[in-house]
Amino acid sequence: MDGLRGLAIVLIVELHASAIMRMHGINPSPVLEWLDVAVYPFRIPLLMLLSGMLLPASLAKGPRRYLVGKARTILWPYAVWSLLLVLAYDFVPWSSLLDAILAPSSHLWFLQALLVAYLAALALRRVPTWASALGAFAAAGALRLVDLPEWAAQMQPERLLTMLGYFLVGALLRRHWDVAERWLRRAWVLAVLVAGAVGLVAISLAPGVRLSYTMAQYAPLVVMGALALVAIALRLRWTSPPARLLRAIGRDSIVFYVTHWFVVMAVLWPLWLVPDFVPLDVHLLAVAAALLAGGVVAWLSHRVRVVRLLFRI
Structure with a gap:
């Protein structure tokens, strides 16, 4: 799980580096642009599915400890980093902070979706998980047919419901892991998932074609791709240096996720001072800098209380 989370984080950082380069009017390397398109549908859904696999253990703690835990580890960093983002890019922070939390337009939307998924899962704990997952995808698809008022559309309920669906698929996978693992280890099952x-x-x-993993009609294929990655991960030993690095990133995934945007922006912003640069080199430099900075902050978060308070309380 840690290795797959680390892989998802690295791919997300790479995608956001491409997006920020385009914001600066720079076209990324064609190779990385193709990579973005190829793995775009699977990054966030994989991260959400893996988070859902932790749901049964969290629910077993009881509602009170469950809610307190999610407030400490998800709501708190979401609020803290939303404030930091607003302070960094807006001169009127208090009027913008509520918008940033309720209708995030930054990369922090994932924390909002994760928090909503945990709250919904608690409310739906008496409902069979498979029914809740199908209901979430069905509701997301139905919303595409409804003309929502502007305030509701800004909150992107279709995205939240689709993410809830992937989250509940992960919970369902964990509840039936003994059976699921046996099937995922079969070669023909892996071949079907990869197809x-x-x-x-x-x-x-x-x-x-405009394709997004937030579109419910593509959810079955997105789930197949995420499960293919899980099936491949089961066949790996995860002992090589790159694998250990991915596992380390995965263990502190929230640190890397919330910090990388700031680092990539800081690396790419002064490019106008450089007369000649190679987009691929700059792209890789931004990704490496974000991962290195995230690693340093993660290391400090385990040793310095003030730094730890940026991510959990």
């Missing part, structure tokens, strides 16, 4: 993932990538590369 589904490849099919989704082929659709995303088709001209004129």
Whole structure:
């Protein structure tokens, strides 16, 4: 789990580096642009599915400890880093902070979706998990047919419901792990899952197609891709230096996730001072800097109380 979370974080950092380069009017390397398209549908859903696998153990603690734990480890860093983001990019922070929390337009939306998923899962704990997951995807699909008022549309309920669906798929996978693992280790099952993932990538590369993992109609193929990554991970030993590095990133995934945007922005912003640069080199430099800075902050968060308070209380 830690290794897959680390892989998802690295791919997310790379994607956001591409996005920030485009914000500066710089076209990323064609190779990395193709990589972005190929793995775009699976990054966040994989992270959400893995989070859902932790749900049964969290629910076993009881509602009070469950809610307190999520407030300390998700709501707190979401509020802290939303405030820091507003202070960094807005001169009227108090009027913008509520918008940043209720309708986030930054990378922090994932923490909002994760918090909503945990709250919804608690409310739906008496409902069969498979039914809740299907209901979440169905509700997300139905919302596409509804003309929502502007204030509701800004909160992106379709995205929240789709993320809830992936989260509950992860919970369902964990509840039936003994059976699921046996199936995921079968070669033909892996081949089918990979075929589904490849099919989704082929659709995303088709001209004129606007594909997003937040669209419920693509959820089955997205889930197949995420499960293919889980099946592949089961076949790896995770003992090589790169694998240990991914596991370390995965253990402190929230630190890397919330900090990387600031680092990539800081690296890419002064590019106008450089007359000649190679986009690929700058891209890789931004990703490496974000991961290195995240590693330093993660190390400090385990040793310095003030730093730890940025991520949990």
